[in-house]
Amino acid sequence: MNRLSTWTAATVSKAIAKGLMKVSALVRKQPNDVVLAKIAAIPGLELEHGRGRDSAHFFLNFLRHVERRGLSERDVAKRTEQYLVHPVIASESARQTARVRHGLTGLRSLILSPTVRCNLRCEHCYNLYEIHEDGHDRLSLETMERVLGEAKELGAYRVSVIGGEPLLRWRDLVSLAETHSDVLFTVFTNGLLVTDEVASALAARGNVELAVSVDGPAALHDRWRGAGTYLRAVNAIERYVAHGGMALFAPTVTAENYEALLSDAFVDAMIERGAYMGYLHHYDMVGGQERADWLLSPEQLQRMQRRIEEIHRAKPVSILSNVVSDLLRGGCPAVRDFVHINHKGEVEPCCMVPFAGASIHDQSLAAALKAPLFSDVCAIGPDAHGIKRCLVGENLVTIRRAVDRGNAHGTTTRSHALFAHEDPALLAKLPTCFSSTPALQ
């Protein structure tokens, strides 16, 4: 039995929360660099570079957020349970069991699309055409409840809920969060449907955070998403926090908006609204837009990384970029850390890879993950820089071979168009997950 008992999880969380309250009082008056310098000497912590530094900043800024909101020790214990005890301790134990029982590496999280329907039509959407061509939800609440239970058995105590606009099914999300109260749900939303009723119902569960898409200052955001949508998005953050929930800002990053997104004015505005972190999702050309000019160049990516580090040193907020983080962690995490279940119940290695190797309608998630496509993806090694590259970039050949052998099929009307990206000249220009960027330090 992998799962921590309710009593154990609560007891461990309370003990950690007590310690955190003390630490948070200690770090209150000192900048992150000073705190980190003091603890960097502890053997084995490796806080100087990469992942260790990332995690340390995240931890300290989380404490600062707790401090700023004046959360009680009871609140902190609850957050500790949701953000640490289940996704780290319970998850690791479940992954070990999955290795023995199923011969699988297990999962750290699951990406779930309850729907691809959406109330907006954004130019940079990774799902631009599918949303408006296939609006039929085929994942019932019962199926999602079953699959989440199976995902936990494999280690996935975190679920990223994407779409489409997932809040179109907000009542189902409330039920899911209630049934799986030990799972932390991050719901990626454009914020338009966050009324007081929705915010209060989701925040009351205690295990749902909202990741609101804010693509930059009002003029930039409204240009892509429609007039007035910026205000509604930032109001959604504020409203959710006012109802006691945790919220983050989650823009799509392009070469056009990355500087504005990381400007002092924008980051400060997000902190003021109550966001505890920013999650930057990089635009990739999988939505059919073919806007290569929106992809960040390797130089822009390096500049972005330096700017994120400056923000971590100076401001009480953590910024996570999926590309920078993945590069720091050795590259593509698809299948190693997560898989995507789309609105049809098909299992894709990643939400940016519109090819499936199995379905969860006729088998358990563990059985689905034994499909050949997922073994092929796991078998891909790192390149000369020590980085495992993207499945719709340098490693697209693995997907194409799986399709040729009948082990995978395209899940959108445009899946097969991606094979044009195998062109080396185009690949050389693709600096995000498709990148040839050297390892970041």
Ligand code: SF4
């Ligand atoms: S590198 Fe590509 S396949 Fe891997 S997680 Fe990123 S977008 Fe998905």
